[in-house]
Amino acid sequence: MEAAAASLSGSNIFHRNYRFSRSINRRRYIASGSRYFSNSDLNTQNHSVFKGPNLSNVQIQKRNLRLQMNCALGVCTFPENVMESHHSHIVEEKLGVLLLNLGGPETLNDVQPFLYNLFADPDIIRLPRLLRFLQRPLAKLISVLRAPKSKEGYAAIGGGSPLRKITDEQADALRMALEAKNIRANVYVGMRYWFPFTEEAIEQFSISTTGSSIRVLQRIFKEDAYLSRLPVSVILSWYQRQGYINSMADLIEKELGKFAKPEEVMIFFSAHGVPVSYVEEAGDPYKDQMEECIYLIMQELKARGIGNDHTLAYQSRVGPVQWLKPYTDEVLVEIGQKGVKSLLAVPISFVSEHIETLEEIDMEYKHLALESGIKNWGRVPALGCNSLFITDLADAVVEALPSAKALSASTENDEEAEYDPLRYLVKMFFGSILAFLLLLTPKVVLAFRNSLF
Numbered sequence: 001m002e003a004a005a006a007s008l009s010g011s012n013i014f015h016r017n018y019r020f021s022r023s024i025n026r027r028r029y030i031a032s033g034s035r036y037f038s039n040s041d042l043n044t045q046n047h048s049v050f051k052g053p054n055l056s057n058v059q060i061q062k063r064n065l066r067l068q069m070n071c072a073l074g075v076c077t078f079p080e081n082v083m084e085s086h087h088s089h090i091v092e093e094k095l096g097v098l099l100l101n102l103g104g105p106e107t108l109n110d111v112q113p114f115l116y117n118l119f120a121d122p123d124i125i126r127l128p129r130l131l132r133f134l135q136r137p138l139a140k141l142i143s144v145l146r147a148p149k150s151k152e153g154y155a156a157i158g159g160g161s162p163l164r165k166i167t168d169e170q171a172d173a174l175r176m177a178l179e180a181k182n183i184r185a186n187v188y189v190g191m192r193y194w195f196p197f198t199e200e201a202i203e204q205f206s207i208s209t210t211g212s213s214i215r216v217l218q219r220i221f222k223e224d225a226y227l228s229r230l231p232v233s234v235i236l237s238w239y240q241r242q243g244y245i246n247s248m249a250d251l252i253e254k255e256l257g258k259f260a261k262p263e264e265v266m267i268f269f270s271a272h273g274v275p276v277s278y279v280e281e282a283g284d285p286y287k288d289q290m291e292e293c294i295y296l297i298m299q300e301l302k303a304r305g306i307g308n309d310h311t312l313a314y315q316s317r318v319g320p321v322q323w324l325k326p327y328t329d330e331v332l333v334e335i336g337q338k339g340v341k342s343l344l345a346v347p348i349s350f351v352s353e354h355i356e357t358l359e360e361i362d363m364e365y366k367h368l369a370l371e372s373g374i375k376n377w378g379r380v381p382a383l384g385c386n387s388l389f390i391t392d393l394a395d396a397v398v399e400a401l402p403s404a405k406a407l408s409a410s411t412e413n414d415e416e417a418e419y420d421p422l423r424y425l426v427k428m429f430f431g432s433i434l435a436f437l438l439l440l441t442p443k444v445v446l447a448f449r450n451s452l453f
């Protein structure tokens with residue numbers, strides 16, 4: 001997670017190479033977009049809007065890059081048709097809102113390329129600078145090795161991720177919620193690792209405007225200068241917003257009511273994990289934010305007279321490194337053995353149903369819990385289009401508007417953005433050999449066998 005903006009572009013370049021290699025023009029177009037409009041870049045650029053007073057620019061960039069992981073969904077606001085915009089104009093203008101998420105493979109054939117995109121992101125596999133040339137070959141290798149296990153999971157939930165459909169529905173619901181507040185907005189979805197990529201969302205964003213605005217937008221977009229002049233506001237996190245907390249508390253209260261003895265149920269929050277190094281070495285605030293989020297939800301439940309026991313654990317670890325503990329699977333076994341009989345699983349850090357909820361929690365963890373002595377199992381659904389949640393997102397958009405500011409020029413390393421096929425092939429060839437040799441070392445083989453497949 002410590003990658004700077006320059007290295008982040010590496011993963012975007014892949015999107016270009018992998019999906020668009022047959023169209024040079026399109027590739028160039030995407031390349032220019034990717035430099036600015038990966039979701040992480042947007043967060044990075046946001047520092048001009050949200051930075052705290054004592055942080056250096058580098059610290060702010062790093063913090064914001066990390067925050068990208070904390071937002072399962074991010075929102076950016078763009079006033080369209082505004083070149084020299086002043087804050088007072090913004091609410092009157094039509095808005096573009098960009099919802100950011102990670103994306104998921106829609107078919108089983110998408111699984112390996114999706115995994116490649118994921119592992120080619122230097123924020124996911126963090127290699128020392130000297131070994132960065134291994135990023136793509138390693139991503140290729142790990143994605144091929146991981147794909148069979150991932151495919152099993154996606155096959156179990158119907159052959160693909162529902163994430164795109166749900167996020168599209170959320171975008172539609174948000175558009176309507178904004179309309180109910182008399183704000184006309186186009187809401188776009190931009191995914192980090194699968195379609196519609198953030199770059200595509202931005203492309204759509206400019207194309208969907210009309211007349212001279214299109215020409216102005218497109219021309220300036222191609223020159224990269226336009227983006228730095230767009231007033232943008234990024235909502236970095238909303239886990240602490242009362243609307244979100246209330247909507248989670250509502251869901252929990254409702255599911256608790258389905259148990260015969262609701263007061264005896266343990267509320268089991270399961271959050272997506274991240275490698276420990278993200279938190280301890282790179283200073284990722286994810287763990288603190290998760291803990292605060294759960295504290296706030298439990299406070300809200302207490303205010304409603306619900307004082308159940310609760311616990312937090314982390315799920316979905318991949319690969320041979322230490323992830324945030326305690327691990328969901330281990331805690332389930334422990335509490336089952338300690339005699340807990342009723343458990344309500346609450347996916348936290350997820351706002352949509354996807355493989356981690358539908359397969360990992362509903363199938364694997366439920367099975368494990370029942371095997372470990374838990375008799376009554378329940379699961380809180382992900383928020384999806386929950387109206388309180390969507391209305392709160394709409395409020396967050398409205399509140400963010402006054403802080404929209406023009407982005408500063410990109411400081412990203414342009415070297416990565418230039419796509420050189422020969423250099424790419426040479427890197428892939430030697431990198432693959434090295435990555436393969438690395439994987440053959442006994443320690444790595446053992447660790448991967450236990451954790452990846």
Ligand SMILES: C=CC1=C(C)c2cc3[nH]c(cc4nc(cc5[nH]c(cc1n2)c(C)c5CCC(=O)O)C(CCC(=O)O)=C4C)c(C)c3C=C
Binds near residue numbers: 102153162
């Ligand atoms: C809070 C959200 C997420 C964090 C943090 C996160 C970190 C993370 N994930 C992997 C590896 C995989 N992630 C996969 C899918 C996936 N992950 C998230 C969310 C977070 N990931 C989503 C929304 C999805 C898509 C789900 C879908 O329905 O498609 C996968 C593929 C699925 C599988 O095989 O388990 C992998 C692999 C790492 C290494 C990581 C580290 C920071």
Ligand SMILES: [Fe+2]
Binds near residue numbers: 316
């Ligand atoms: Fe993940």
